[in-house]
Structures are given as C-alpha cells and as structure tokens.
Amino acid sequence: MEEVLEFTIDPDSVSGRLDVIVAKASGLSRAKVQRLIEEGHVLVDGRPRKAGFKPSPGQKIHLSFPPPEPGGILPEPIPLKILYEDDDLLVIDKPPGLVVHPGAGHKTGTLVHALLHHSPEIAAIGEKGRPGIVHRLDKDTSGVMVVAKTEVVKRSLQQQFKERTVKKTYLALVRRAVREDQGRIELPIDRHEADRKRMGVGTKKGREAATAYQVLQRFPEFTLLLLHPETGRTHQIRVHLA
Incomplete structure (x- = not known):
C-alpha cells in the first residue's frame, strides 16, 4: 500500500x-x-x-512516497536476533562482524541484506542503499539497533537522534588501567593526517566530540567502562579510548 x-x-x-x-x-x-x-x-x-x-x-x-525502484540490493537469508517487532519498527541485536549497509568492500552480506529478506517492505523506506536505517553501529561493534518500517517512523526516529533525545549507552573493555572512577573525554575528532581512512584526535580542524565514562570493573590489565557519547562522530568511542 x-x-x-x-x-x-x-x-x-x-x-x-x-x-x-x-x-x-x-x-x-x-x-x-x-x-x-x-x-x-x-x-x-x-x-x-x-x-x-x-x-x-x-x-x-x-x-x-513512490514505490522502490526495481533491482538494487537483493535479500539474503542472514539470521537476525529480533528483540522486538511491530508494524512500524524492528529492534535487533546486531552481532560483531556484521556491516550495517553496503559500501566499498561490502557489497553483500550486510544487515540491510538480512532486513530485506525478513521485511521486504522496507525497500522503499529511507535512502537508497540504506532502507530502514536510521542509525548505525561499526562493523566490529555489537548492540541494539532500531530499524524503521515506515517513512513516518523513520522521520520520527531520525528527529529523535538528531535532537539527542535517544540515550546511547556502550560497554567497552580497554587494555589499560583507568584511575578515575568516572570522567569525561573531550577531544576533537578528524581524519588522520597521515592516513585519511582513519580518524584521530587533537587536530585544529577536528569536530567537537565528548564522551562520558564510568568504571564498572577493574582487572589486572583491563578496565570495563560504561560509556555515554554526547556527540556522534565517526568511530568516536574507539578514537577517544585509543
């Protein structure tokens, strides 16, 4: 319809x-x-x-809203761990190693391919190549993702992410001893000067980025942190904890 x-x-x-x-x-x-x-x-x-x-x-x-153009991304029977689903949205637990949407070097086997197999109707929702996607997680990051099944819900979710009314929480195990029980990392993030495919901190042209953290548990060589990114820069948590 x-x-x-x-x-x-x-x-x-x-x-x-x-x-x-x-x-x-x-x-x-x-x-x-x-x-x-x-x-x-x-x-x-x-x-x-x-x-x-x-x-x-x-x-x-x-x-x-016009129907999707024929062709494009083909559905693939990739298993999904579904936490919640109704007529408007889908909540999944993305495993590590799964790329969210097709891109350079990842033409098949992405979350989008799996979503199109599970819910073909999302093909018309959102940007071409990213149907239903309103936010993303890095390939090696696991966690909960919300997927829109209608344009109205997609716009609503995107607005909530834009206004930062959605609270994001991450767990990270870092190879270092973190002395403070809690704190805030505030360092600008930009493309690495030597390798443009990587992100780095401290450049003058970097975009403002902030991450709040809390220590949950300490180990001899590792620290388990609870993280709350206050901004949404590419690879922000990984860069701030490097």
Missing part, C-alpha cells in the same frame, strides 16, 4: 516555498522533496505545483 503524508497549512504560519514546507514537515532533504515535486508526488489542494509555489494558510498538502 502506498504511504502518504497529508497536512494542512497552519492559518497562523508565515507563507513559504512549497519545497521548504514539505521538507520541514516530512523530514526529507530539500533536494529529495524537489525531485518528488517534479515527479508529481506533491499536490496542493489536489493539484501539482512548482517547488517555489507558496501555499496559503488552510491549503492541504498531499505527499505520496
């Missing part, structure tokens, strides 16, 4: 461009909304309009 989003322009709202209004209401990028408008998937009071059209208060906006 085709998924749609319908809403009415607030009588008290300030007039603006159609593409800007729809992007804000849907959570989609403005570029994607403009493509949908060009393809006739956005109607104002039942009529197609240009991206620059300015709807009036009280007019009804209808956005229909």
Whole structure:
C-alpha cells in the first residue's frame, strides 16, 4: 500500500516555498522533496505545483512516497536476533562482524541484506542503499539497533537522534588501567593526517566530540567502562579510548 503524508497549512504560519514546507514537515532533504515535486508526488489542494509555489494558510498538502525502484540490493537469508517487532519498527541485536549497509568492500552480506529478506517492505523506506536505517553501529561493534518500517517512523526516529533525545549507552573493555572512577573525554575528532581512512584526535580542524565514562570493573590489565557519547562522530568511542 502506498504511504502518504497529508497536512494542512497552519492559518497562523508565515507563507513559504512549497519545497521548504514539505521538507520541514516530512523530514526529507530539500533536494529529495524537489525531485518528488517534479515527479508529481506533491499536490496542493489536489493539484501539482512548482517547488517555489507558496501555499496559503488552510491549503492541504498531499505527499505520496513512490514505490522502490526495481533491482538494487537483493535479500539474503542472514539470521537476525529480533528483540522486538511491530508494524512500524524492528529492534535487533546486531552481532560483531556484521556491516550495517553496503559500501566499498561490502557489497553483500550486510544487515540491510538480512532486513530485506525478513521485511521486504522496507525497500522503499529511507535512502537508497540504506532502507530502514536510521542509525548505525561499526562493523566490529555489537548492540541494539532500531530499524524503521515506515517513512513516518523513520522521520520520527531520525528527529529523535538528531535532537539527542535517544540515550546511547556502550560497554567497552580497554587494555589499560583507568584511575578515575568516572570522567569525561573531550577531544576533537578528524581524519588522520597521515592516513585519511582513519580518524584521530587533537587536530585544529577536528569536530567537537565528548564522551562520558564510568568504571564498572577493574582487572589486572583491563578496565570495563560504561560509556555515554554526547556527540556522534565517526568511530568516536574507539578514537577517544585509543
């Protein structure tokens, strides 16, 4: 069944461009909304309009999400550990060693391939190559992931992650003795100057990054930490604990 989003322009709202209004209401990028408008998937009071059209208060906006394009990523029967599932979302326990979505060097055998086998309907949800994905975990990291099964839920989850209302907690075993029982690591993260495929700390152009930690248990050569990343940089925890 085709998924749609319908809403009415607030009588008290300030007039603006159609593409800007729809992007804000849907959570989609403005570029994607403009493509949908060009393809006739956005109607104002039942009529197609240009991206620059300015709807009036009280007019009804209808956005229909097109079906997925044929081809693309093929489903694979990869086992999933499902913690919860309903018509809107799926919660899984991702094992270490499993890549979340296809990319360079990982064309098959990813979590996305497994999700498409379990729930084919998510093929139309989200970005091409990342259906249903609203957040990710590194290949070697295990943990809970939430997957969207509808566009509405995807936008809602993405907004929650963006506003940091989702609390992320990680466990890490580090090969060192951590003296303080708790603390906060605040170091900027950027691409490594010598190896652009790696991330590093301390560069002037690095992006702000902060991770709070608490010691759970100490061993002769290791320390078990409970971590709360306050920002979401690539490989943040691994870089901060290096």
